[in-house]
Amino acid sequence: MPAGATSAGHRLVFLGPPGAGKGTQARDLALEWKVPQVSTGDMLREAVAKQTPLGRQAKATMDQGALVPDDVIVGLIAERLREGDAAGGFILDGFPRTLAQAEALERLLRDLGQPLTRVIFFDVSEPELLRRLTGRRVCRECGSTFHLTSAPPRRSGVCDKCGGRLYQRDDDSEATVRHRLEVYTRQTAPLLDYYQSRNLLSSVPGEGDVEAIRAAVRRVSEPAR
Numbered sequence: 001m002p003a004g005a006t007s008a009g010h011r012l013v014f015l016g017p018p019g020a021g022k023g024t025q026a027r028d029l030a031l032e033w034k035v036p037q038v039s040t041g042d043m044l045r046e047a048v049a050k051q052t053p054l055g056r057q058a059k060a061t062m063d064q065g066a067l068v069p070d071d072v073i074v075g076l077i078a079e080r081l082r083e084g085d086a087a088g089g090f091i092l093d094g095f096p097r098t099l100a101q102a103e104a105l106e107r108l109l110r111d112l113g114q115p116l117t118r119v120i121f122f123d124v125s126e127p128e129l130l131r132r133l134t135g136r137r138v139c140r141e142c143g144s145t146f147h148l149t150s151a152p153p154r155r156s157g158v159c160d161k162c163g164g165r166l167y168q169r170d171d172d173s174e175a176t177v178r179h180r181l182e183v184y185t186r187q188t189a190p191l192l193d194y195y196q197s198r199n200l201l202s203s204v205p206g207e208g209d210v211e212a213i214r215a216a217v218r219r220v221s222e223p224a225r
């Protein structure tokens with residue numbers, strides 16, 4: 001963290017189905033709060049692009065819209081959260097996604113003495129998720145996200161923020177998106193009860209103006225007084 005900067009100390013999970021806007025919100029709030037955005041999807045895609053052993057192992061699973069094995073993901077997160085920049089807080093984006101991952105996270109954060117401060121669920125209807133994902137375009141250079149109709153770049157195929165080339169993720173075809181939504185319902189949605197029973201869950205409406213959603217996330221992230 002740069003000298004003089006202060007961290008908000010948030011230790012958050014952004015939870016929600018594919019396309020709910022977790023990445024869009026996490027990217028900007030992480031900058032604002034000076035905490036790292038820890039996205040398992042981005043970490044895996046980077047490993048795929050670099051053709052590391054992890055990337056080679058994960059690619060086929062990701063292309064099918066299935067989940068990478070829990071032990072692989074938990075190992076990745078355990079290593080990432082032990083890095084110095086996570087000591088002042090973090091936003092977990094796309095993790096945990098199964099009960100086994102949630103339990104492993106709880107143990108890890110207990111060991112680190114850094115329990116979660118809040119879990120934020122982004123509530124978005126299924127037709128809207130399909131519309132968002134099939135029209136999503138991502139910058140190859142900086143990871144910024146656009147949408148062909150609702151958040152189009154100023155120049156077609158070019159990132160507004162860094163001038164990088166935009167591409168469509170391999171798992172954003174309609175058939176794969178439908179499968180990802182089924183996987184979410186079966187394996188990830190049970191985490192809502194898990195976190196509700198620990199009094200950690202807050203829900204925000206995930207549809208509408210991006211800035212209004214961000215303001216709602218800010219509100220529910222504040223520690224209870």
Ligand code: AP5
Nearest residue numbers: 018019020021022023024040041062067068094132136146
């Ligand atoms: P991952 O990359 O985590 O994908 P995901 O959870 O499916 O989430 P997305 O990135 O698709 O959606 P998002 O909620 O971030 O939405 P976004 O902000 O981009 O995972 C990919 C794969 O990696 C998995 O399928 C799995 O194989 C593997 N993996 C990852 N983590 C794993 C784990 N923990 N365990 C096992 N396997 C794992 O927004 C979507 C679109 O909507 C964009 O175009 C955006 O511009 C637009 N948009 C956003 N907000 C709004 C708004 N308010 N109004 C209109 N449009 C909006």
